[in-house]
Amino acid sequence: MEDKGISTVVIKRLPRYYRYLGELRDNGIERISSRELSNLMKVTASQIRQDLNHFGGFGQQGYGYNVNFLYDEIAKILGLDHKHHMILIGAGNLGQALANYENFEKRGFVIEGIFDVDKEVLGKEIRGIKVAPMEEIEPFIRRHNVDIAVLAIPKASAVKVAALLVDCGIKAIWNFAHVDLDVPGNVIVENVHLSESLMRLSYNLVK
């Protein structure tokens, strides 16, 4: 898909615009000026204009932005306009928390399989899905056309499991293990390193 030459910095800000536009839409608001959006989001109106002018969707001076149009355009750019097939690896507390977030599914990220090595959780149902053993990952990925794997397992096993996922042809890994995964360049890794986030907080607390 073409991304209209939008810079990485703007792309990074899109999820936040998407969230605010979604809330406006849910509240029945059809259009909003850059100044109103600026007050709401606490960024300058000029940044909003610069960011959102990539998408069109704003009419004549004084009309403001068309909320629905912008919301849909941003959804397309972020790949939220179609369904993603996901598997979750690791059915511990974190894995269960992720499986139970209803908002992911609402946005098209559907967990279709859950896998673990722990005999304690095997067979347990989480949101209607039975936790299956790791040996079933490979056929499952191929059969269900899974594009995203969520890794909610300890650091020690994450590297090995990531290699297995790459062999199965996974396209993207959402990695919660606190380790850098060494995967081929065509496999996308998005890390959530919670301890690094906590260290940034701590830095700001003592600086």
Added chain:
Amino acid sequence: MEDKGISTVVIKRLPRYYRYLGELRDNGIERISSRELSNLMKVTASQIRQDLNHFGGFGQQGYGYNVNFLYDEIAKILGLDHKHHMILIGAGNLGQALANYENFEKRGFVIEGIFDVDKEVLGKEIRGIKVAPMEEIEPFIRRHNVDIAVLAIPKASAVKVAALLVDCGIKAIWNFAHVDLDVPGNVIVENVHLSESLMRLSYNLVK
């Protein structure tokens, strides 16, 4: 604490250096050259030299970096050289996952109280801590000198709870609710917006 004029970009990279240096230290490695560290971390040796030269701790040409020294210096900058008193609000799956991460405590982030509104979890013990009702937050914060509150509650109640925490004199909020908290400038907020992370992954998948 003085931060020796280190730029925000370098600060953002410090937790990753800290992790690699900690692993080297745990493996008994006492010194490492910028080239070896470069191979390990997959960043250029010149960036490593630029980043780490802020801290000293490297001797003559050919000696390399003193792992322990650098590890300790970075810990000080990140505020990891002393204990942080934390409370956790929200004892659902995510809250329980956070409470059970042993690494946070090892790095000095100690959860001392857990609070929830849900009668189902009140009184339940998580890592030896009884989940207490929200009314007890205020005296608890003052009595235990709590500096960090972890917000693992739904978006709908997060804003109200954040306001209560600010009134209690909290210094920092680690916010997992998918909402922007409006707090005074002296209160630090570090957000973990999981759906935004998932959207970035999705963007990279479709772009």
